[in-house]
Amino acid sequence: xxxxxxxxxxxxxxxxxxxxxxxxxxxxxxxxxxxxxxxxxxxxxxxxxxxxxxxxxxxxxxxxxxxxxxxxxxxxxxxxxxxxxxxxxxxxxxxxxxxxxxxxxxxxxxxxxxxxxxxxxxxxxxxxxxxxxxxxxxxxxxxxxxxxxxxxxxxxxxxxxxxxxxxxxxxxxxxxxxxxxxxxxxxxxxxxxxxxxxxxxxxxxxxxxxxxxxxxxxxxxxxxxxxxxxxxxxxxxxxxxxxxxxxxxxxxxxxxxxxxxxxxxxxxxxxxxxxxxxxxx
Numbered sequence: 001x002x003x004x005x006x007x008x009x010x011x012x013x014x015x016x017x018x019x020x021x022x023x024x025x026x027x028x029x030x031x032x033x034x035x036x037x038x039x040x041x042x043x044x045x046x047x048x049x050x051x052x053x054x055x056x057x058x059x060x061x062x063x064x065x066x067x068x069x070x071x072x073x074x075x076x077x078x079x080x081x082x083x084x085x086x087x088x089x090x091x092x093x094x095x096x097x098x099x100x101x102x103x104x105x106x107x108x109x110x111x112x113x114x115x116x117x118x119x120x121x122x123x124x125x126x127x128x129x130x131x132x133x134x135x136x137x138x139x140x141x142x143x144x145x146x147x148x149x150x151x152x153x154x155x156x157x158x159x160x161x162x163x164x165x166x167x168x169x170x171x172x173x174x175x176x177x178x179x180x181x182x183x184x185x186x187x188x189x190x191x192x193x194x195x196x197x198x199x200x201x202x203x204x205x206x207x208x209x210x211x212x213x214x215x216x217x218x219x220x221x222x223x224x225x226x227x228x229x230x231x232x233x234x235x236x237x238x239x240x241x242x243x244x245x246x247x248x249x250x251x252x253x254x255x256x257x258x259x260x261x262x263x264x265x266x267x268x269x270x271x272x273x274x275x276x277x278x279x280x281x
Contacts, residue, residue, distance in 0.1 A: 004244075008239075008240065008243045013131070013132075014130075014239070014243065016132045016133070016134065016136075016137050017129045017130050017132060017239055017249070018236060018239055019137050019141075020129055020136070020137060020140055020195065020196050021129060021196060021232075021235035021236055021238070021239050021253070022232050022235060023141060023144045023192070024140070024144075024192060024193045024196045024197070024205065024231075025205065025209070025228070025231030025232040025233070025234060025235035025236070025253075026144065026148075026228045026232055027143075027144045027147060027189050027192055027193070028189055028193055028202070028205035028206045028231055029210055029213075029224065029227035029228040029230065029231035029232075030147075030148065030151055030224050030227070030228055031147060031151070031185050031186055031189045031206065032044065032189075032205070032206035032207050032209065032210045032227070033210040033213075033223050033224045033227055034158065034162055034182060035186065035206060035207060035210070036207055036210040036211050036214060036223075037162050037163070037210075037214075037220060037223070038162055042092055042095050042096070042099075043080075043095055043183070043186065044186055044190070044202075044203050044206045044207065045095075045099060045203045046076065046080065046095040046096070046099035046102075047076055047077060047183070047186050047190055048190045048199045048200075048202045048203055048206075049100075049103040049106070049199055049200075050072055050073055050075075050076030050098060050099060050102035050103070051069035051070070051073045051076075051102075051106075051187070051191060051194070052069075052072070052102065052103060052105070052106020052107065052109075052124070052125075052199060053072050053105045053106040053109055054068040054069045054070070054071050054072025054073065054075075054106075055068050055069040055072070055106075055124055055194070056106055056109035056110050056113060057072075057109065059113060060109070060113060065124075066139055066143075066191050066194075069190075069191045069194060070187055070188065070191045073186075073187030073188075073190060073191065074183075074184065074187055076098050076099075076102050077180070077183040077184075077186075077187065079094075079098045080094045080095055080098050081180070083097065083098070123195075123198065124194055124195075124198060124199060125198045125199060125200050126197075126198040126201065126248065126250050126251070127195065127196050127197040127198035127201060127248075127249060127250030128195060128249075128250075129195060129196040129197070129239070129249045129250065130242070130249055131195075132195050132196075136195055139192075140192045140195070143189075143191065144192060146188065147185050147188050147192075150181075151185065154178070154181070155221075157173055157178060158178060159220055160173060161175055161178045161179070162220070163220075186206075189206070190202055190206075196235070196250065196253070197249075197250035197253055197254060198250050201250050201251065201254050204254040204257060204258065205234075205235075205254070205257065208254075208257045208258060208260075208261050209227040209228070209230040209231040209234065210223055210224075210227040211261060212226075212227065212230050212257070212260050212261040212264045213225075213226035213227040213230060215261075215264040215265060215268040215270075215271045215272075216264055216268055216269075230257065231257065233260075234253055234256040234257035234260060235253050237253075237256045238250075238252040238253030238254070238255070238256045238257075239252070241255075241256070
């Protein structure tokens with residue numbers, strides 16, 4: 001058993017992949033907890049799909065694709081906010097409009113690029129964690145450190161805003177800045193996770209660990225901590241499944257975290273579907 005655990009570690013690509021998996025599992029669970037509590041899962045989906053044009057344009061210009069993806073993510077959040085504030089369109093509809101438009105533009109640009117370059121950019125859709133480089137590990141670590149430090153520094157303000165935005169506004173907190181700051185954190189998290197699971201599957205890592213923890217604990221900080229444990233465990237387990245059974249790494253990680261959610265949904269002491277005697281109390 002122990003030999004099976006250490007066998008993949010003899011390869012450099014697996015060492016880099018496991019570092020990325022741990023960072024992404026931790027980061028997505030912490031930031032995604034806010035999305036889950038605020039019922040803004042669609043926002044994560046919108047931003048994750050909206051980064052595609054940015055990475056495609058950055059590739060065409062020879063720039064850093066992470067920077068391009070982040071800029072596109074920020075621009076999409078500004079577009080959503082602009083539509084919501086300047087028209088009677090509700091926020092969920094604005095997200096759907098921006099998400100579909102940006103995603104379509106990204107796919108179109110990627111298709112155009114692939115006509116002239118024999119380069120596969122599809123791994124940004126579905127992830128290619130086994131192909132990460134040392135530089136990408138460094139970039140992901142920097143992003144993770146920045147996001148986690150910001151979350152720690154403004155935890156109380158985000159907590160207040162998350163559960164009572166009107167009360168936070170009445171108390172004088174800059175709710176618009178907090179909202180935009182949260183969107184920036186989400187964009188950074190998605191950019192950091194692109195290589196691991198891709199923009200299509202990243203929503204699962206953003207929402208599912210926090211949702212699983214939410215079925216088991218009550219307080220937000222507990223949801224974050226347990227969600228981070230679930231996210232890291234799922235990422236590592238998915239990597240080992242990918243290695244031993246020759247499975248695609250991103251989908252393997254998502255399947256593990258989805259399986260853990262199903263177990264929590266069925267057997268949670270307070271909310272478990274198969275624990276009716278507790279639910280009736």
